[in-house]
Amino acid sequence: MIRTLLAALLLTSSAAAQDYDLVIRNAKILDGAGNPWVRGDVAVKGDRIAKLGVVAGKGAREIDARGRFVSPGFIDMMDQSGGVLRKNGAAENKLRMGVTTVIAGEGGIPVDADQANDYFAQLETQGIAVNFGSYYSAAQARVKVMGDAAGTPNAVQMEQMKREVETAMRAGTFGISTALIYPPNSFQTTEDLIELAKIVSRCDGFYSTHMRDESSKLVEAVNEAIAIGEKGGVKVEIFHLKAAYAPQFGKLMPKAVAAIDAARKRGVDVAADLYPYTAGGTGLSIVIPNWVFEKGAKEGVELLQDPAVRARVKREVAAGSQPGWSNLVEASGGWSRIVLANPFNEKYERFRGKNIAEIAKALGKDPIDAAIDITVEALPNRAMALFFMMDERDIATALRQSWTSIGSDAAASLGAGQTDVLGLPHPRSYGTFPRVLAEYVKKRGVLTLEDAVRKMTSWPASRMGLEGRGVLREGLYADLVMFDLDKIDDRASWTNPTASPVGIDLVVVNGAVTIEDGNATTARGGKVLRHACKS
Known part of the structure; x- marks a missing residue:
């Protein structure tokens, strides 16, 4: 009985000593509102900030933030x-x-x-x-x-x-x-x-x-x-x-x-x-004019197999942005500033981190053909590129x-x-x-x-x-x-x-x-x- 009572008293004393779940001490406190930092403590209880400034109570966990900002x-x-x-x-x-x-x-x-x-x-x-x-x-x-x-x-x-x-x-x-x-x-x-x-x-x-x-x-x-x-x-x-x-x-x-x-x-x-x-990052398919997909994604992929469609796409990419389509090749300053980030195809994995101009030269293709082929062959995934623009x-x-x-x-x-x-x-x-x-x-x-x-x-x-x-x-x-x-x-x-x-x-x-x-x-x-x- 005495031992049980003593244990209860110790538990009560411990709980009383721990006023907070967490206390961060000696911090440079930035309030987030744009004010200059002030030195102080931050006490947390449950999911809320319980006390800022000088915290006299104890925390179940205490962290010294000296020299650091909170x-x-x-x-x-x-x-x-x-x-x-x-x-x-x-x-x-x-x-x-x-x-x-x-x-x-x-x-x-x-x-x-x-x-x-x-x-x-x-x-x-x-x-x-x-x-x-x-x-x-x-x-x-x-x-x-x-x-x-x-x-x-x-x-x-x-x-x-x-x-x-x-x-x-x-x-x-x-x-x-x-x-x-x-x-x-x-x-x-x-x-x-x-x-x-x-x-x-x-x-x-x-x-x-x-x-x-x-x-x-x-x-x-x-x-x-x-x-x-x-x-x-x-x-x-x-x-x-x-x-x-x-x-x-x-x-x-x-x-x-x-x-x-x-x-x-x-x-x-x-x-x-x-x-x-x-650099921004997005799907390489963005280099293809939007009109290609006007009847839906599936038909757009089929259209890209047509040499006449490819020829038109090449002309439009070379011409710059068109109504309804932002030309990110032009925006980036050319194919050498577009880098293949993830081809989602083992066939092109060796080109990861290379720019499209380099890849096209290695493949013996026009850059737009290389980009289209990588895009189509990544499906159903989205071949990714970095555009340094x-x-x-x-x-x-x-x-x-x-x-x-x-x-x-x-x-x-x-x-x-x-x-x-x-x-x-x-x-x-x-x-x-x-x-x-x-x-x-x-x-x-x-x-x-x-x-x-x-x-x-x-x-x-x-x-x-x-x-x-x-x-x-x-x-x-x-x-x-x-x-x-x-x-x-x-x-x-x-x-x-x-x-x-x-x-x-x-x-x-x-x-x-x-x-x-x-x-x-x-x-x-x-x-x-x-x-x-x-x-």
């Missing part, structure tokens, strides 16, 4: 993990970058609109290590109603598409997304999208877009996005803002910025995200805008050190967020540390309406990242794109420690974030 967890505004999180919720490559929240859905959700609730519930039940929210793709509604061919929806079809969008919004998606550079997305007109945006406006949602052109017609594409938002009554998010046009490096981005600034001054809620790299001057201009945030345009990987689930070995999958700090704060001085952190925390949280996130305040969610600014380095490169960053020592998601001493834990503290539709 900020809100980073928010990835342009994620591609909607499908992979059902297979593996770890998202380790995201966490290692300090990312605690991802907003996905350029291509929508991996289920129909009427299954969105079940999809979100599945993620919650299985467990995910990051907070996750998503858009619904306007093209999903279109393909369900009309298929993947070109054409204008009739009144009945448009009403069906609107119902799909409304169903997705009521399930908690943040709005509609488009990727207007790719078929069948490219077959959607401005007017069609305004009509769908009006449905989104009932829920105060977003029109978020990979624009119709990010190259020579960049400004026109920005204006189209703004018009859809203005006439549809929705907020506009421009995905991965870039001036991807080699002939006008340094000239187009200031014009795009001016167009966005002008729209904001007249009351349009428009902003953008970007990733800090000079951006300039550091334009990246710096975009980063300096108060309304830009950071989005990786990358998915979580199925396992540590693996290429992300898109099959695209681009360093943005592993390096985006630490690169902002290492390259554009420390090395280039484009951003102050405080503003860089604001762009990755409070600004995107405020923009997306993520209540309780993005800043360090008592009572808010404990999404935290601890990093050593002196040591932080993205490390992922074009030749080693899956290298993990260094200098990020601790990541906490809703109070759960997910990265500790730079190593991943098995914690699954993430939550599904649903956009509230109150109408």
Whole structure:
């Protein structure tokens, strides 16, 4: 009896001594709102920040952050993990970058609109290590109603598409997304999208877009996005803002910025995200004009076997961009600046990392023939390429805008050190967020540390309406990242794109420690974030 009583007293004493689940001491605290850092402690209890400043109580776990910064967890505004999180919720490559929240859905959700609730519930039940929210793709509604061919929806079809969008919004998606550079997305007109945006406006949602052109017609594409938002009554998010046009490096981005600034001054809620790299990555099929796929993907592949079609494609690629198609060969400055990243075919594996001009010479083919053959022979997979079509001057201009945030345009990987689930070995999958700090704060001085952190925390949280996130305040969610600014380095490169960053020592998601001493834990503290539709 005495022994039992003593044990109970010791347990009670121990519990009383541990006032918090976690205390991070001696940190340089960056609140995420852009304020200068202050030295102090951060205490966590459950999934919330319990105390900031001088923390007298004890934590079940205590970490000394001396010399390191603690900020809100980073928010990835342009994620591609909607499908992979059902297979593996770890998202380790995201966490290692300090990312605690991802907003996905350029291509929508991996289920129909009427299954969105079940999809979100599945993620919650299985467990995910990051907070996750998503858009619904306007093209999903279109393909369900009309298929993947070109054409204008009739009144009945448009009403069906609107119902799909409304169903997705009521399930908690943040709005509609488009990727207007790719078929069948490219077959959607401005007017069609305004009509769908009006449905989104009932829920105060977003029109978020990979624009119709990010190259020579960049400004026109920005204006189209703004018009859809203005006439549809929705907020506009421009995905991965870039001036991807080699002939006008340094000239187009200031014009795009001016167009966005002008729209904001007249009351349009428009902003953008970007990733800090000079190359984009996408399917090699983008070098093929969109008209080839007007009757659908299957027939387009068959058309490409026709020598007459190939001849026309060659002429149009040489001529530059055409109405309804952005020519990324021209935008990149030629075939030598397009690198094969993943052929999805053993036959072409020896050419991985080589540019298309080199590959074509080795095969004794015209570059467009080589690109088409690699594309077709990768099916049903998507042969991937890197397009070196951006300039550091334009990246710096975009980063300096108060309304830009950071989005990786990358998915979580199925396992540590693996290429992300898109099959695209681009360093943005592993390096985006630490690169902002290492390259554009420390090395280039484009951003102050405080503003860089604001762009990755409070600004995107405020923009997306993520209540309780993005800043360090008592009572808010404990999404935290601890990093050593002196040591932080993205490390992922074009030749080693899956290298993990260094200098990020601790990541906490809703109070759960997910990265500790730079190593991943098995914690699954993430939550599904649903956009509230109150109408």
